[in-house]
Amino acid sequence: MFKIKASGKIDNLKDEYSDFSLILDKIYASYESGKNVLEDISFKAKKGDILGIIGGSGAGKSTILRAMTGQLDRKILHKGNVITAGIDVLKNNKELINKIGYVPQLEYLSLYFEFNAIDNCIFFGKNYQLDKNTIRENAKEILEVLGFDDELMHKPVKSYLVERKKS
Template identity: 30%
Template sequence: MSEIVLDIQSLTKTVHKQKNIVEDVSFQVKKGEILGLLGPNGAGKTTTIRMIVGLIKKTKGTVLINGHDMNQDSHVCKEQIGAIVENPSFYDYMSGWKNLQQHARMASNPVSNERIEEIVRLVQLEHAIDEKVKKYSLGMKQRLGVAQALLHQPSLLILDEPTNGLDPKGIRELRDYLRELTKAGISTLVSSHLLSEMQLMCDRVVIMEKGRLIDETVIGDLNEADESAAHVVAVQCGIGQQTLAKELIETIPGVELLELEGDRTLLLQMQEDKIPFMNKLFVDAEVDVFAIEKKKTSLEEKFLSLTARENAEDTQEVQ
C-alpha cells in the first residue's frame, strides 16, 4: 500500500458558461493522517469531495486511492473509502440497527455483529439503535451516518461536516476515535466549519476559496515562531505599574502598544528577539514582570486573514 492514500491532481469542475466552481485543486492525504478541508460556504469543498468519491463527474484531473485511479479502478477505490457527503441517507421505516446491518451486507468484506455493536457504542446510540430512524433527531442521524461510514474499516474516511448535530461531548469522542484510527494507519479527509475543532483534530489543513486552493498549513507548525516576524505579546506587570511600563515601551523602536487590558496587562506587537531587551528594561526600572506570553496564532485567525486577502485581490482585479 502506498504511503499516499489519497492523491488528487488538478481537480476541476466546470459548469454552464464555462464557469469553474472547482479549479485546478491538488493535494494529498498521507497514511494515518487527518487532513482538514476548510473554506467558507460556496468555496467548493463539497463539490471537491463529491468528485473524489465519484458522486459527480469531474471536468478534468485525477483521483488516486492508494495508487489506484478512480477512473480506471473505481470499484477497487470505492471499497477503500468510507464517506459521509452532506446528509446521510437511511431507510426511515427501519431501525438504526437494521440500517447498519443492511449497509454491512453491501460491504465487500464481512462485517460482524460485534463490529456493529462496537460502532454503536462509539457514536452513543445504544439507547436508540432499535428505534426506527424516522424518530431520530438530526444529531442522532449524523451519528448513525458516522457509524455507517466506519463499518467496513476503510483505509480512507471522507467526512463532510461530520460534527453537525453532535454535542460537545460527542464531538470530543469523535475526535478521539479518529485519532485512534490514525494509529492503525487509517487516513481521514474531513471538512468542517468549526475551525477551533479542526485545529485540535487535524494534522494539516488545506484552505479553499472560490473553488481554488489558497493555502496549506501543518497544524504543528502553526504556532512556531519566526524570529523575524512581528507577534502579539502579552506582558503582565504589577498593579499600578501599567503606566510606567507603557512609557518604557514607547522608548523601544519597533514595539507597538496595541491595547491595555485591565490594570496589569499590555498587549504589544513586536519581534520575538526584542523580548529579552524589553524584559531587562522593565527589571532595571523596577517594574515587576509576572508573565510574558507570546499569543499563539489560531487557525481561525489565519483562515480569516487568508480569505479576506483573497477577496481583496479579487476586488482589485475587477476594478
C-alpha cells in the same frame, strides 16, 4: 476531516505519487454553468495524515470530497488526476466506492441528526462490516483532534449543528 488509512499501489503510478494514499493533481471541475467550481486544485496526503477541508459556502468543499470518493464523472471532473487508496478514481470508481464512505451533511436525513457523533460513525461503519469497538476508538480519536470533548461527542448531532447555523 479525513484520517488517511488505506495505502495501496496501482500499476504505472507516477513516481512522485508512490508514497501517498490520497492525491489530487491539478483537478478542474465544473457543473452545468460551465464555470469552474474547482480550478487547479492539488494536494497529497500520506497514510496516517489527518486532512481538513475548510472554506465558505460554494467554495468547492463538497465537490472535492465527491472527487476523492469517486462520485464525479469526467463530464464534471474534466481535468486532472485523483488517486485515493491506490485507486485511480476516474478509471475505477466502482472499486473505490466499496472501500470508502462519505456522509454529506443532509438535513433531510433527520435520523442521523438524532444520533451523537460516535453513533453516526458506528452506524455507517457497520455498513462496511467494520468492528464496532474499532470504529468507536477511531471515531473518538478523530473527534478529539477536531476539538470535541466527551460531552459534545455524546450530544445529538442536531444540537450543535443548529447552534452553528445560528452564528
